[in-house]
Amino acid sequence: MLWIKRFMVAGVALLGTTVASHANLVVNGDFETVGSDPTGIFHGSKITELPTATHKWDVFTSIPGWTTSSGAGIELQYKDGGYRVELDSDFDGNSNSGMMQTISVTDADNYLLSFWYLPRTDVEGDNGIEVYFDNVLMQLVDGVSSVITDWMLVEIDLGFLAAGDYILEFLAVGLENTMGGLLDNISIVANGPVQDTNPPPCVENCEPPCESNCEPNGDPLPVSEPGLMVLLLSGLVMFGALKRQRSRKGLPA
Numbered sequence: 001m002l003w004i005k006r007f008m009v010a011g012v013a014l015l016g017t018t019v020a021s022h023a024n025l026v027v028n029g030d031f032e033t034v035g036s037d038p039t040g041i042f043h044g045s046k047i048t049e050l051p052t053a054t055h056k057w058d059v060f061t062s063i064p065g066w067t068t069s070s071g072a073g074i075e076l077q078y079k080d081g082g083y084r085v086e087l088d089s090d091f092d093g094n095s096n097s098g099m100m101q102t103i104s105v106t107d108a109d110n111y112l113l114s115f116w117y118l119p120r121t122d123v124e125g126d127n128g129i130e131v132y133f134d135n136v137l138m139q140l141v142d143g144v145s146s147v148i149t150d151w152m153l154v155e156i157d158l159g160f161l162a163a164g165d166y167i168l169e170f171l172a173v174g175l176e177n178t179m180g181g182l183l184d185n186i187s188i189v190a191n192g193p194v195q196d197t198n199p200p201p202c203v204e205n206c207e208p209p210c211e212s213n214c215e216p217n218g219d220p221l222p223v224s225e226p227g228l229m230v231l232l233l234s235g236l237v238m239f240g241a242l243k244r245q246r247s248r249k250g251l252p253a
Helices: 002-015 047-052 225-248
Strands: 057-060 066-070 074-079 082-086 098-105 109-119 128-133 136-141 152-161 164-173 181-190
Touching: 047 057, 047 074, 066 164, 109 128, 128 152, 128 181, 136 152, 164 181
Parallel strands: none
Antiparallel strands: 057 074, 066 098, 074 082, 082 181, 098 164, 109 152, 109 181, 128 136, 128 164
């Protein structure tokens, strides 16, 4: 999925400090990090050997950032100029596998989990991947190749996370036939504060000459149109006075 990775690199270069403030908490979410270049347990290939190998895949007990949580291991594949993961791993028995990593949150905030998913087969119930966060099932992603014909972006709102360590896990489910759902470009980034959609609290029991801004039923009073016009006119008057003052000082208006 090279086009996605090129797009992400271009986005980082364009956004600069904005991206830096929303750093991805997932280590090696795009599976491009080689690290110590581990050796696979099926073909005996190292990660760096996959691009030139005939088979272009192997099953690993662990890869940088990720460890096997269940099943045979993590099947890492090289295709279209980049690496991706399949968790219905090609191995004898128990091909449905899981992978996990610890996510360290240092800044309490609202966070969004996202990843790209692609079903490999056109068989119902064959490409399922369960997504767990902090041991809670967040979503089951499933589909068939005749419907989902290209990589699909999946986003999961994790809500507010306090500082601490959390477990992120992906688990293959369904038919165990060494062919299942594919994963790439996994990320967890701060999603900003949740907007408060509740109306502002009513101010009641004020001391004179203050008046309550609430109707009898407790709802906030609407702002009247004349009131809005007064605010607009006041702003225009202040803008005009400031413009004249800047003109007298020889400053550009």
